[in-house]
Amino acid sequence: MKKYPDISEIIKQKEQHRRVLAALPFEQKIEIVFKLRERREFIKSGRVISNSKKPKTESG
Amino acid sequence: MKETLKVVNQMVRDGVIEDYAIGGAIAAIYYLEPFDTADLDIFVQVSTTGSALMILAPIYEYLIKRGFKAKGEFIYIEGLPVQFLPVFNPLTEEAVRKAQTIKYARVTTRIMRPEHLVAIMLDTRRPKDYLRISMFLEHGTVNLRSLNAVLRRHDLMKKWKDHEHRFKP
Numbered sequence: 001m002k003k004y005p006d007i008s009e010i011i012k013q014k015e016q017h018r019r020v021l022a023a024l025p026f027e028q029k030i031e032i033v034f035k036l037r038e039r040r041e042f043i044k045s046g047r048v049i050s051n052s053k054k055p056k057t058e059s060g
Numbered sequence: 061m062k063e064t065l066k067v068v069n070q071m072v073r074d075g076v077i078e079d080y081a082i083g084g085a086i087a088a089i090y091y092l093e094p095f096d097t098a099d100l101d102i103f104v105q106v107s108t109t110g111s112a113l114m115i116l117a118p119i120y121e122y123l124i125k126r127g128f129k130a131k132g133e134f135i136y137i138e139g140l141p142v143q144f145l146p147v148f149n150p151l152t153e154e155a156v157r158k159a160q161t162i163k164y165a166r167v168t169t170r171i172m173r174p175e176h177l178v179a180i181m182l183d184t185r186r187p188k189d190y191l192r193i194s195m196f197l198e199h200g201t202v203n204l205r206s207l208n209a210v211l212r213r214h215d216l217m218k219k220w221k222d223h224e225h226r227f228k229p
Binding site for chain 2: 018019021022024026027029030032033036037040
C-alpha cells in the first residue's frame with residue numbers, strides 16, 4: 001500500500017495562522033481586505049507581466 | 061473606510077437615517093479572519109415606510125448631492141462601494157438596534173453582533189453563508205446562549221436544526 005505523508009502538522013499551522021489573522025486589529029484586517037480586492041481586480045483584468053517588463057537582475 | 065464611516069455618521073446627524081449598523085462580510089471580518097469581499101453593507105433604520113426603493117431614495121439623493129456616484133446597487137463613498145439596505149424584518153431591525161459601538165481608526169461606528177450575523181446568514185441560506193457560520197462556530201466568537209435566544213425569538217430554531225449538519229464543526 002502506498003504511504004502518504006502526514007500533513008496534520010501543516011493543517012494545525014494553517015489553523016493557527018487563521019487564528020492569528022482573526023486576532024488582528026480591525027483596521028489591519030480591512031487593509032488586508034483592500035489588498036485582496038486589488039489582487040482580485042488584477043487577476044480579473046487578465047494582465048500578464050511580460051518577460052520584457054521584468055526587472056533585470058545582475059546576471060541577466 | 062474611515063472617511064466612508066464619517067459620511068455615514070454625518071447622515072445620522074443630518075437625520076437622513078435614524079440608526080445604522082455594519083452587517084455582511086465586513087462585519088463578519090471584524091470577528092473572523094479577513095477574506096475577500098466586494099462591498100460594505102450598511103443596514104439602516106429610517107422613519108419612512110414604503111418599498112425599499114422609496115426608503116433608499118432620500119439616502120441616494122443626499123449622497124449624490126454631495127458628489128458621490130451611484131453604480132448598480134452600490135454607491136461609492138470615498139472609493140468604497142457601499143450598499144445601503146433598509147431593515148427588512150424584525151431580525152435585521154433588532155440586529156441594528158442591538159449593534160455594538162466600536163471605533164475604527166478613531167471613528168465611532170456600529171457593527172452587528174456575531175449572534176445576529178449568524179442568524180441573518182442562516183435566514184439567507186447561501187452556500188457562502190453556511191461557510192461563514194461554520195467559521196464563526198469554529199472561532200468560538202458566538203455566545204451560544206445568546207444565539208439560541210435570537211434564533212428562538214425569530215423563529216429560526218427549526219432552520220438551525222435542519223441545516224446544522226452543513227456548518228457544525
